[in-house]
Amino acid sequence: MSGSKSGFTFFMLTVPTLLLYLFFFVLPVGMGIYYSTTNWDGFSLSYKFVGLKNYIDLLKDSRFLESMQFTFLYMALVVVVKLFLALLLAFFLSGSIKLRGLIRSVYFFPAVLSTITVGLIFNRIFYSVFPAIGTALGIDWLSQNLLGSKSTAIYGVAFTNIWQGVAVPMVIFIAGLASVPKDLKEAAVIDGATPVQRFFSVTLPFLIPMLTVNVVLAIKGALTVFDYIVAMTDGGPGHATESIGFLIYRHGMNEMKFGYGTAEAIYVFLLIGIISFIQIKLLSRKEVGQQ
Known part of the structure; x- marks a missing residue:
């Protein structure tokens, strides 16, 4: 009897969390899937069911395809550079250096700022400071506003994201480096392993869980980039930096194509899920204890 009462009590304790999950996640996703099959403009009380028309039209929409191309290129650039720098900083800040705590705080400070x-x-x-420096030093490429050119605007946005976003994966990597057993590292040194060999044979397997988390977070953040685009380029010049997240906003709020924009959001939702699933499966095979 006491066992059944305990089970009922534990179940009732999960009810508030379950209701919140259903109300704030399951219900919005379900409504989003439904509205993606309509031509609703986001405001009218009447709309028509159009089935898969929005999804089919998106695959033929050059603006959507260009946005996806920009987003994937941006994702590749940000994820690779951000995680590489985060790992280097984690190694540096895990060593025996003076004022290590202060230096860690300085590197983490950008993460607490609003995007x-x-x-x-x-x-x-990019508009005033860098061009002035470039003009003073006689460097042509630096004297131009990176955000003003279709070919370079992506690098300006990516640089800003990397500068602010490197702190969180750095902290996660620092925690991972602290979990590597010292006796294994000492044994590798005694066996004559080079620093590169020690990293791939000893350190990396213990960092895989942290690397998995960082990759998922970095991919998700890159695929849904919005704030930087709004603040820095507004999707321009032209549509050169119109990310998929920004395009969804424009279709839904500016162009009154809420159903169409929701279909784009469903595509991104599925894309993030598929990419995350694949990379988790691939990286989990490299974890300690896995074959």
Whole structure:
């Protein structure tokens, strides 16, 4: 009897969390899937069911395809550079250096700033500061506003994201480096392993769980980038930096194509899920204890 009462009590304790999950996740996703099959403009009380028309039209929409191309290129650039720098900083800040705690705090400071604030600040830096420095030093490429050219605007946005976003994966990597057993590292040194061999044979397997988390977070953040685009380029010049997240906003809010924009959001939702599933499966095979 006591066992059944305990089970009922534990179940009742999960009810608030379950209701919140259903109300704030399951219900919105279900409504989004439904509205993606309509031509609703987001405001009218009447709309028509169009089935899979929005999904089919998206595959023929050059603006959507260009947005996906930009988003994938941006994702590849940000994820690779951000995680590489985060790992280097984690190694540096895990060593025996003076004022290590203060230096860690300094590197982590950008992470607590608003992305909109950072975007606006770097917008002014790219517009005024860098061109002035480039002109003074006689460097042609630096004297131009990176955000003003279709071919270079992506690098300006990516640089800003990397500058602010490297802190969180760095902290996660630092925690992972602390979990590597010292006796294994000492044994590798005694066996004559080079630093590169020690990293791939000893350190990396213990970092795989942290690497998995960082990759998922970095991919998700890159695929849904929005704040930096709004603050720095507004999707321009032209549509050069119109990310898929920004395009969804424009279709839904500016162009009154809520159903169409929701279909785009469903595509991104599925895309993030598929990419995350694949990379988790691939990286989990490299974890300690896995074959």
